[in-house]
Amino acid sequence: MPGPVVRLRGVSKRYGDFTALDRVDLDVEQGEILALLGPNGAGKTTLISIVAGLVRASAGEATVLGRDVVRDYRFTRRAVGLVPQEVNFDPFFSVEETLHFQAGYFGVRLGTERLEEILQALELTEKRHANTRSLSGGMKRRLLIGKALVHEPRVLFLDEPTAGVDVRLRQQLWAYVRRLRARGTTIVLTTHYLEEAEALADRVAVIDRGRILLVEGKDRLLDRQGGKTLRISLTAPIAALPGALRALGARLEEGGGAIDVDAPPSGSFGPALAALAEAGLPVGDVETRRARLEDVFVSILGGGAGKETP
Amino acid sequence: MNLLGLQTLFVKEVRRFLRVPGQTLLSPLITTSLYFLVFGWSLGSRIQEVDGVPYARFILPGLVVLGVITNAYLNSASSLFVMKLQGTVVDLLVSPLSYAEILGAFVAAAVARGMLVGGIMWIVGSLFTGFGVAHPVLALALLVAVAAGFAALGFLTATWAGSFEQVNFLPTFVVTPLTFLGGVFYSASMAPPALRWLTRSNPIYYLVETLRWSVTGRADAPPEAGFAVAAVLAVGALLAAYGVLRSGWRLRG
Numbered sequence: 001m002p003g004p005v006v007r008l009r010g011v012s013k014r015y016g017d018f019t020a021l022d023r024v025d026l027d028v029e030q031g032e033i034l035a036l037l038g039p040n041g042a043g044k045t046t047l048i049s050i051v052a053g054l055v056r057a058s059a060g061e062a063t064v065l066g067r068d069v070v071r072d073y074r075f076t077r078r079a080v081g082l083v084p085q086e087v088n089f090d091p092f093f094s095v096e097e098t099l100h101f102q103a104g105y106f107g108v109r110l111g112t113e114r115l116e117e118i119l120q121a122l123e124l125t126e127k128r129h130a131n132t133r134s135l136s137g138g139m140k141r142r143l144l145i146g147k148a149l150v151h152e153p154r155v156l157f158l159d160e161p162t163a164g165v166d167v168r169l170r171q172q173l174w175a176y177v178r179r180l181r182a183r184g185t186t187i188v189l190t191t192h193y194l195e196e197a198e199a200l201a202d203r204v205a206v207i208d209r210g211r212i213l214l215v216e217g218k219d220r221l222l223d224r225q226g227g228k229t230l231r232i233s234l235t236a237p238i239a240a241l242p243g244a245l246r247a248l249g250a251r252l253e254e255g256g257g258a259i260d261v262d263a264p265p266s267g268s269f270g271p272a273l274a275a276l277a278e279a280g281l282p283v284g285d286v287e288t289r290r291a292r293l294e295d296v297f298v299s300i301l302g303g304g305a306g307k308e309t310p
Numbered sequence: 311m312n313l314l315g316l317q318t319l320f321v322k323e324v325r326r327f328l329r330v331p332g333q334t335l336l337s338p339l340i341t342t343s344l345y346f347l348v349f350g351w352s353l354g355s356r357i358q359e360v361d362g363v364p365y366a367r368f369i370l371p372g373l374v375v376l377g378v379i380t381n382a383y384l385n386s387a388s389s390l391f392v393m394k395l396q397g398t399v400v401d402l403l404v405s406p407l408s409y410a411e412i413l414g415a416f417v418a419a420a421v422a423r424g425m426l427v428g429g430i431m432w433i434v435g436s437l438f439t440g441f442g443v444a445h446p447v448l449a450l451a452l453l454v455a456v457a458a459g460f461a462a463l464g465f466l467t468a469t470w471a472g473s474f475e476q477v478n479f480l481p482t483f484v485v486t487p488l489t490f491l492g493g494v495f496y497s498a499s500m501a502p503p504a505l506r507w508l509t510r511s512n513p514i515y516y517l518v519e520t521l522r523w524s525v526t527g528r529a530d531a532p533p534e535a536g537f538a539v540a541a542v543l544a545v546g547a548l549l550a551a552y553g554v555l556r557s558g559w560r561l562r563g
Contacts, residue, residue: 015563046563052404055563074312074406082404088397092326104318105405147401 003066005030005155005186006051011060013046013210020046024061028155033110033177033187035197035218037297038207044190047207048157052082064155078106081153085160085190087140089132095119095143096128099150106151118146121176123169128223138165145173155186174199176310198293206300213300221296230261230269232276233285244275265290269305319402323419327385334385334423335430339376342431345373348440349495360497363526367439370432371521372494375456375514377431378379379489382424382457385463386416394468394561403562409555413465417548420461421454428453442525447558448533449524455540456517460485462547469551469560488514498530513539515525 004027013021021043028034031234036044049055051062053073064076090098099118102108119125122142132143141164148156158177162170170286179202181187191197197204198218205215214221237256248271250261259281261272269288276283328333349369357365378551393399402412423461443449491505492514498506509515510531520536523529555561 013563021553038318053562054400054403056558074408077404077406080404082400083398083402086397088400090398092329093322101318102320102401104322105312105315105402105407107312107314107406109314118544128334276388 004028005065007061007063007066008047008051009061011047011050011057011062013043013050013055013290014058016115019210021050021057024207024210024212026205026212026215028186028188029203031184031186032179032202033181033189033200034134034304035201035204036188036190036207037194037197037204037293038165038190039301041205042208043210045159046191046210048082048188052074052157053077054082072236078151079154080231081148081156083144083148083156083158083161085163087137087144089135089143091131091133092170094129094131095124095135095146098132098143099146102147103150108151111151114150114152118149121179122146123172136268138169140174141165142169145176147171149180153185155188156180158187158189158191160190162193170196194292194294194297204293206297208301218293222291222293227262227264228267228288228290229287230263230272231287232259232261232281234258235282238281242275242281243270244278247262248272248275312407312411315405315407316415318411319407319415320418323385323389323415327387327419327423328401329410330492334381335427336376338381338427339430339434342373342377342434345369346435354394354483360500361528361530363522363528366435367526368522369495369499370435370439370519371525372489372492373435374428374431374453375518375521376486376494377490378424378428378457379460379514380528381427382420383460383464383467383485385420385423386461387468387480389419390416390465390468391471391474398500405487409552411557413462413548413552416465417458417461417551420464421457424457424461424521425453428457444527445524448502448537449521450526452517452520452536452540455537459540459547462544462551466547466554469554481509488512489518491515492518493520493530503511513543 002047006026006028011024012019024043024047024172026047036047038044046055050057051064051069051223053069053076056070064079067075069076093101094197096115116125119128119304122145124139124142124146127139127224132140135143141161145161160171174196177187177189189197191201201218203215204218204221206213215226232254234257238252239256241252241259245259245261248261249264250259250272252258253260261269263269288290346366349365360368361366390399393402467477467480491507491508492512498509498515501509514540516531516535519529519531520533520540523533523536
């Protein structure tokens, strides 16, 4: 079995007294989508930047396909594509020129077929001759993704790729990311939107204050740390729970107008529903809710993190 | 070696300055024409000759040196600074281009602009003075070395600079005064003692005099001095720029 595409061992980054990354170990496996989640200033961009060659680690070793990112930078940078968080553009050139130049820096002549594919996938075909200055924010962001793909990298780092992008385009970009993965591209994603990680990621790494707190398969993480809740809305509030429901761990919510029952991901609500029918309570509605990555993320960070994770 | 990368960055940098020809090429053309109208043509008819050289022909080398220095410097300085400002410098830093390739492409493009502007100035000036050049190969070699040195200085300045004002500091407050006090419009030997001392303490004076010697065959200073200044400047500035780029200062985190 081939080794990890990206491997970090004991990687630290210090800026004076501030430690941005603290002895990080992380493996990114071939062909997976790894979501890197963490609150503001957690070290996500620093980590990505070290692998891409934008930032130098203070200690430790980072490798791409087994080659050191500093000593073998020509090899590793050809294997890596980076979509940076900040939108950038060169106001002197068109979309097509920008893509040709970016490919050239990587020692690649951008063929017509590849150019057309990138332009079409990112819906930039009509703007191919437009000056990059005239592009909308979303188009500029798509161009960043195009630039990161011109040399067909083995691993793609997406640092907040859909920030400021509308819902329709976000869905298209997600579909494109899935297509890239299907073609064997390994993807590391940091995202502003937890639902993005939930929709795309195979594995999730949670980072906070420069330390990796957890790396786990998304589904396994949701199963282990998550769970599900049954909410029974009543048509008239009740003062106390029937004993059978209390024994199942149910609790009263909404001033007695609703009952919540928690269960593990693979658990059953059958006993709770039977107890509910037995008690003859005035049921208005019944719904179940699975824990989402957001809940897991907040619980891992001790409830201190909000929904934003840049 | 990433030859295609080097070539791509060079072509991009050249296209960049060709996209704004009014600013990069037309502006020096107009400035040179004005210098010749005022100093060469109107004033020149009164001054006649300096060191046995017609006045218009006497001032041409200094103006060409000023044009080459300013344009080579501004090309690399403004390009790198705009890339820093726009964030596109990231495109280079994540690429497999080596430090030498990045610096080489920037400097080569800046030399191209400097030589192009210098060439335009020389052609315009020569319309007034005649096209003869005593030592054309040495003149070219000197100007390429001067352009490379100032291109590297521009690269260094842009690496350090946090504002356009800082980028413009060197050409406005250092290069232009030194060039004007470097014997562009006068001969040091004919100047008052204080100005003569000031002029001969100025390294740009030796560049101007050596180019003057290369063009007219006459100069107020030994031509070797100008070549030595150009060589020290080019090697020193290129090594400094390479060292700073390699250190990652203000570019890589």
